[in-house]
Amino acid sequence: MSEKPIDTSVQDEELFYPLESFRSSAHVHSDKVYEEAKKDFEGFWASAAKGLDWFKSWKRVLEWNPPFAKWFLEGKINACYNCVDRHISSWRRNKAAIIWEGEPGENRVLTYYDLYREVNKFANVLKSLGVKKGDRVTIYLPMIPEMVISVLACARIGAPHSVVFGGFSAESLCDRINDSQAKVLITADGGFRRGNIVDLKRKADKALQKCPIVRSVVVVHRVVMDATRVSMTSGRDLWWHELMEKAPLYCQPEEMDAEDTLYILYTSGTTGKPKGVVHTTGGYMVGTFITTKWIFDLKDEDVYWCTADVGWVTGHSYIIYGPLANGATVVMYEGSPDYPDKDRFWAIVEKYGVTILYTAPTAIRAFMKWGDKYPQQHNLSSLRLLGTVGEPINSKA
Numbered sequence: 001m002s003e004k005p006i007d008t009s010v011q012d013e014e015l016f017y018p019l020e021s022f023r024s025s026a027h028v029h030s031d032k033v034y035e036e037a038k039k040d041f042e043g044f045w046a047s048a049a050k051g052l053d054w055f056k057s058w059k060r061v062l063e064w065n066p067p068f069a070k071w072f073l074e075g076k077i078n079a080c081y082n083c084v085d086r087h088i089s090s091w092r093r094n095k096a097a098i099i100w101e102g103e104p105g106e107n108r109v110l111t112y113y114d115l116y117r118e119v120n121k122f123a124n125v126l127k128s129l130g131v132k133k134g135d136r137v138t139i140y141l142p143m144i145p146e147m148v149i150s151v152l153a154c155a156r157i158g159a160p161h162s163v164v165f166g167g168f169s170a171e172s173l174c175d176r177i178n179d180s181q182a183k184v185l186i187t188a189d190g191g192f193r194r195g196n197i198v199d200l201k202r203k204a205d206k207a208l209q210k211c212p213i214v215r216s217v218v219v220v221h222r223v224v225m226d227a228t229r230v231s232m233t234s235g236r237d238l239w240w241h242e243l244m245e246k247a248p249l250y251c252q253p254e255e256m257d258a259e260d261t262l263y264i265l266y267t268s269g270t271t272g273k274p275k276g277v278v279h280t281t282g283g284y285m286v287g288t289f290i291t292t293k294w295i296f297d298l299k300d301e302d303v304y305w306c307t308a309d310v311g312w313v314t315g316h317s318y319i320i321y322g323p324l325a326n327g328a329t330v331v332m333y334e335g336s337p338d339y340p341d342k343d344r345f346w347a348i349v350e351k352y353g354v355t356i357l358y359t360a361p362t363a364i365r366a367f368m369k370w371g372d373k374y375p376q377q378h379n380l381s382s383l384r385l386l387g388t389v390g391e392p393i394n395s396k397a
Helices: 022-023 032-039 041-049 079-088 112-128 145-157 170-178 200-208 240-245 284-294 311-326 344-352 363-368
Strands: 060-065 068-073 095-103 107-111 137-140 159-162 184-188 190-192 195-196 215-218 237-239 262-267 276-280 303-306 329-333 356-359 383-388
Touching: 041 060, 041 112, 041 276, 041 284, 068 284, 079 112, 079 145, 079 284, 079 311, 095 112, 095 145, 095 344, 107 112, 112 145, 112 240, 137 145, 137 170, 137 200, 145 159, 145 184, 145 311, 159 170, 170 200, 170 262, 170 276, 184 200, 200 215, 215 240, 237 240, 262 311, 276 284, 284 311, 303 311, 303 344, 311 329, 329 344, 344 356
Parallel strands: 095 329, 137 159, 137 184, 159 262, 184 215, 215 237, 303 329, 303 356, 356 383
Antiparallel strands: 060 068, 095 107, 190 195, 262 276
C-alpha cells in the first residue's frame, strides 16, 4: 500500500516489437486471424473447437440471447479426456506434463502417462466416496501435483470442482462449501509458505464444524512427518495415499454436454457474500485451449511456467486446462518468489530451462525493487516469451 499509484494511461505506453525471427515461426504472425473472425465469427470459433476431441460434434456453435450465451450446443466433450487421454496415444505419452518444485526444494515430474494413471485412480476414489455426475467437490490444497490430479479427476466424472485458495480462512472455506453444497472436501495436512507450515487441516476442521453436508474429507500427507499427529475424524477423514492404493486403474470419462458445468470459482468476497461464477465445459475449453496456444505461442518443445495459484481463474485456465489440452510441459511451484531468497523464480527458470514465463505486475514490481543482482545470478537464456496478467502494467515494469 506504500507504493505510489501506477500510471496506466495511454501516454505511458511503449511498444516493444518481437524480432522477425520470432514472428516468422509464431502460430499467429499477422492480422489475418482478426479478419477471419470478423468475416465469420461462428466459423472462426468452430475451427478453433476442432483442435479438441469431441465425443459428439455440436449442432450449433452459438445461441446468443443477451445476456445469456450457449456455446457448441448438443456437443459432447470431456475436459479431462482432452487434457490427458488424448496425449497418451501419441508420442507425448512419456513427455513431462507437470514439473513440480516444492518450496523446501523437493521436486517431482509426472509424465502424461503418470498423470493419466493418477487421475483415473483418483476419479475412482471419488466414485467410491459416492460422488456422482453433478455433485460438487471442494478442493483446498497447496500448490502440489495432487491439486491438478484432483481437478482433472472431478472433470473426468462430471463433478464440478470448487477450488478454494489455500491462503483463505476457515470462514471463507466454510462459506464456499455451503454455497456449493459440496459432498467431499479434498485438503492436505498442510503446505509450505516462506518456510512456515500452513495448517490447512486445522482450518478445514474449523470450517467443517458448520458444514454438515460434507460426508468425506480426503487428506494428502504433505508436511507432517508423523501422520499419527494429524487430527483425523473417524468415519469422515481418509488418507489420500491409502485410498489410492486400492483404487482401480481406469475410470471411463463422462460424456459431458458442452453446457454442463465444469467448475465453480468464487469471488474473493471482500464485500458481502462470495459469488460463485460457473464455467461450463465446451466453450471454456475451446477458449483456454486456443488462447494458451496463440497468446503464448506454445510449441511442443516449450517449458511453460504460469506462476499463479490454481485458486485463481488464471491458475485454472493457464496452469491446468489450457496448457494440458495443448500437451505442454508445465512447471508448478509451491512457494513464494522470495524464499529462501529473492532469486527463487530465476533459479527455477535456470533449473528447468523455462522458455515461457507468465506472472503478474505485482511480482514484476517486486523484482524491480529487489534489484538486478538476483536475475543476474542465473542463466535465463532459455526464456523466449514473457506474459503478464491480472492488472494494468506500466511500461517501466
